[in-house]
Amino acid sequence: MNEADFNEKLVRYSHDLLCVIDSRGVFIKVSEACSRILGYDQHEIEGKSFTSFVHSEDLEVTVQASRQLKLNSNILHFENRYLHQDGHAVPLLWTATLSEEDGLIYCTATDISVEYKLRGKVEEKETFYRTLIEHGSDMLALLDEDGNFLYANNAFKRILGYEVQHLLCGNSCSYIHPDDLPALRRSWKRAAKLELLRMQDFRVRDAEGSWRWVEAIVSNQIGNKAMSAFVVSSRDITERKHGRLRLEESEQRYKALFENNPDIVLFENRHGVVTEVNQAFRETFGAAADSVVGKSLTELLPPDMAAVNARSLQEALLGSTLRYDLELKPKGAQTMVLDTVKFPVPAGEQVIGAQTIAKDITPIVRSFETIERQAKKLNTIFESITDAFFTLDKEWHFTSVNSEFERIVGATEQEIVGTKLNEHSEFDTEGHFYRQYRHAMETGESVHFEAYSERPGKWLEVKAFPSDEGLAIYFSDITAKVLALKEVEKLSLVASQTDNGVVITDANGRTEWVNEGFTRIAGYTLDEMQGKKPGEILQGPDTDPDAVQQIRKGLQEASHFSARLINYRKSGDRFWVSMDITPILDEKGTVTRFIAVQRDITLQKEAEANLLQLSQHLYQQNKDLQEFTYIVSHNLRAPVANALGLVHLLHATDTSSDNFASIRTYLQTSIEQIDTVLHDVNTVLSVRERDDVLELEPIKVVSLFEQVQAKFEEILQQFGAEVVLAVEPGTEVRAVRTYLFSIFYGLLSNAIKFRSLERTLHITLTAEKKATGELELTFADNGQGFDTRKAADKVFKLYERFHKDIKGRGVGLFLLKAHTEAMGWKVTVESQVQVGTSFRFNIPAEALLS
Structure with a gap:
């Protein structure tokens, strides 16, 4: 192939838009890529001004870049957005050079839509986490090892009334109730040795001087270089504590x-x-x-x-x-x-x-028996009666009353005796009392009832005994007893109406009663739990044996204790529960039963897990930053130093001399090296996001691989390479299309680049379903290979290369691994010198669609 043919095909098949602009800013030649990138044919762009397609918001920066290029005649890099034929904006990265020979501008435009989108997602993610922390309901703070505030979120102002800058000037201990401070200090010492510690209820002074009840979770991040602090998440539980x-x-x-x-x-x-x-x-x-x-x-x-x-x-x-x-x-x-x-x-x-x-009432009954035997001994009986007492004759006249009657009714014996019952409305002559008395009088049967009397305004217990003379009526003030019974009824409803689950067991731990709150939480009714031990019903495979042992020990010691563990609802779903268990003792100190108050803390535990995951994510980002520091220090230092030195030389060199042109060429080379490293860093950053920002979609493996293979078809035919696809055509996985495309593209590119000159290139792609449900996808070639034992753990490291005689930057395998792990896959490599290389991708079962 001669140079003209090569240049023609390079322009025709380039993924980037290649164009030539004259001094008037008019396109005089564009490559065929304009159709793929902008949707226009070549003749629709050629002859038009380069500003005709620029997004209105980017017009000024584009014109400024054009002026800068004309002034400096150097290679210029800048970004702007062109409008696609259908109207949407396409972000482009331009590289432009002004030719001094013919006065034309030669440009290359790369479609950076993917990078543009990922950059926006990174900014959205940062805004999301920042908003979540600043506007969350919990108070979040960073404390050093001495308890001094390093950071506090806005929840401190909403809940406690403190300005953040006020907190940052002091120590957390100054806000703690003195009675709670010793226990918290002991917990703080334990926090230094643990990764996560829960601090139970303690009191904190708010800005108005009141004490608020708080619970906190402390995450030890002292060893995390990104934070170097204790992460404290605290919540106001004052209302719950008072309840x-x-x-x-x-x-x-x-x-x-x-x-x-x-x-x-x-x-x-x-x-x-x-x-x-x-x-x-x-x-x-x-x-x-x-x-x-x-x-x-x-x-x-x-x-x-x-x-x-x-x-x-x-x-x-x-x-x-x-x-x-x-x-x-x-x-x-x-x-x-x-x-x-x-x-x-x-x-x-x-x-x-x-x-x-x-x-x-044995004494009373015995007294009545005595009355029946000795009716004439009324005075003696009167003295023995402690209840209020009065008698009525057959005509409903009062014949006698005792002092207790006078006290309860509020009338004297002189006012009552000799009068008729219906002369006193306070005795309810038309109501319940009268009906009961009349029934006893007419039937000769005694009556016993309780009722409310308006005159004394009291509840009375009444017994009426008929005799030949009339009625003997006893009554007592039972107001206190009735009110006590009503109070007991109210108190018994407390346990049934609380949202928390309440379980009452006997001394052996067998259920006697559960409230509706327990049924709402666990799904089991009283009938289903009664007589059974709660643990036998609620515990399951994931229940912590240590927590179960703690509960058994607490029951054996018959002391108040708390526990947290995983239980299972009647539906089979897991849930976290916090229990406070109290023994009920008799007068001898013997346990008669246990009362357990349970609270569903599943959401709280999930929040703790999310916080831990966030910490791990931040730790990984810190490691990435360390890698980037390495890049800057080892790959940018030399070209930057060269560029600075060459700039000083340019100022001291005559612009018309040969040395000036040489220095400018070297300066251009140094800047290109800097640009290459920055491009690598940008590429690495674009794949550091995790699953929650990836756009997974169903992808047919064979179809996508064939698309990538088509881009190498000409060079594969040129070398007589053989590509074998041993994958079922219907094999479909959930993946990020751009990532999987990049992986296949890099593998094919490396297979061609590092092919053996001693044999025909042979490439295979195979798939095997494992017993675990995973799919193992293997890409293998028979190229030059490398010694994996010598490479050890450097295979996928950034800027590691194993063929010094072949041009490359050592970025490809790093990106391959980053793309793979970002999708939740795993990759391993096996290689032998002059035998070949195999890459194995383990795809989890949940990512398989067929």
Whole structure:
């Protein structure tokens, strides 16, 4: 091929736009690449001004570049945007030279759309991370080893009211509550030895002097040269902390009401099993009290009373409140008569069990028995009665009242005795009280009821006993008891309404009760959990055995403790849970049950993982910067020094001398070397982004390889090379098209460049599906090869070359590996001198489409 043919084909097949512009700025010749890059045919551009196609925003910089070229007559590099035939802007990198011989400008324009786009994505990514840090809800800070602020984000002002510059002048310890400071200092010392440390609840003073509760996560990045600090992410948990304290206070009040009630109180679940008894129960029944918990109440009662209790339990579970007398004989004691009230305990829309309050009315009952036997001894009976008491004759006249009646009703004996019941509206003569009294009078049956009386404004417990003389009516003020019961009901709803999961287990760790919050978090209902150990239901393959052992140890030691671990929902999904477990002790210090409050912290753990990933990403970027420092120091220093020296020589050399032209030529060579290194650095930076900014798309491997092969077809035929594709035509992967194109292009280019002169070039591309689901793609040639043992870990390093006699820069294999790893693939190489080279690409199963 003669030189003219070579130049013609070079212009025709060049990927860059080659053009010639005359002194008027008019295109007189353009290459065929103008159609591919700008969409215009050659005749549509030739004869037009070079500014006709320039984007309006880049017109000024383009004209300035033209003027600069005419003034200096040197090679000029600049960027601008030309308008494509369809109207969109095409970014171009121009290299222009003014020929002094004919006054024409010779230009090369390279389409840098890909680089332009990647550059924009890098800027967007930097803006994204900066916005995320400055406007996030958490307070982020960098602290040195002594706790001094090195950086703080704007969340400190929003949450605590401090200006950032104010924080940067001081030490973090000055904002910590004195009571919390010793524990935090101990944690800080541990943080120096750990990669990640969670600091539990502590108090921080805000700008107004108030104390806010905070939790923090400390990431030790002292060894990370990009940061050299502790990364502290903290969150305001004041409301949550106060809510937890209120809940604990409410629970203690409920426990106090339950335990200190003078009446016998017990709780039965829906199956009739007693789960709780109070101190009065234990004092009444002694050793039998411990044995009844976890069993049916009927085991403690005689057969007739057991049947009554069973019926009342069923009605209570249906929503009714029942009252009846219960007669039983505790071991070693006399027979007791208990005034028993059994009422439902709701949890949301479901009744979860029944609460029983039993008051010992044995003395009263025995008194009534005495009255029936000795009706004439009213005065003695009157003295023995502690409740309010009055009698009515058959005509509804008051015949007697006692002092307790006077106290509760607020009327004296003189005002009441001798008058009729209907003369006193405060006695509800048309309402519930009267109807009950009339029923007793007419039927001869005693009545026992509770009702609210308007006159004293109190809740009364009333018993009316008919006799031949009329009615004997006893009543007592039970306002405190009723209000206490209502308060207990309110307190019992607290656990059921909280968003956190609440689990109550017995002393052996078997579930007795869970609230709706637990069901929302884990998906399991009370019926599914009852009688089972939570760990047996919730734990799974990824649950940390050490965390499980910590829970077992805490239960054995019967002390309050917290734990974090992975559990599994009923749906099978994993979730992170934070648990606070508290033992409930009886008066002897024996554990009766455990209460666990659970909180779903999955989002928090994911945030921690994202922060760790971000730190690792920053660490990798720091390594890249070190490599670029190496590039600058070893590859830019020499040409820059040469250029500076030549510039000084130019000033001291006559422009008409031969030395001036030589110096200018050397200066041009040095600048071209600088440009080459800068181009390499720009190329390296363009592939450092990770998966989250890559545009993955389905690509047929064979089709793309054939496109690349077509660009080398002429030279492959010239050398008689043989290319074998042993890949199924339908093989399709998810990849970045430009990256995979670059990989195939570099492999074919190297195979041709480093071919053996002793044999015909032979190239193969094969694919093999592995048992793991991966696809192994192998590119092999029979070229000169190199000694991989000597090359060791330098194969893919920047500016490493293994054939000194063949021109190259040592960038190709570095970019090949960078492109491969950016897509999540792995690459290895095997090579032998004068045998050939094989590149193996391991493509993960998730990237395969067919």
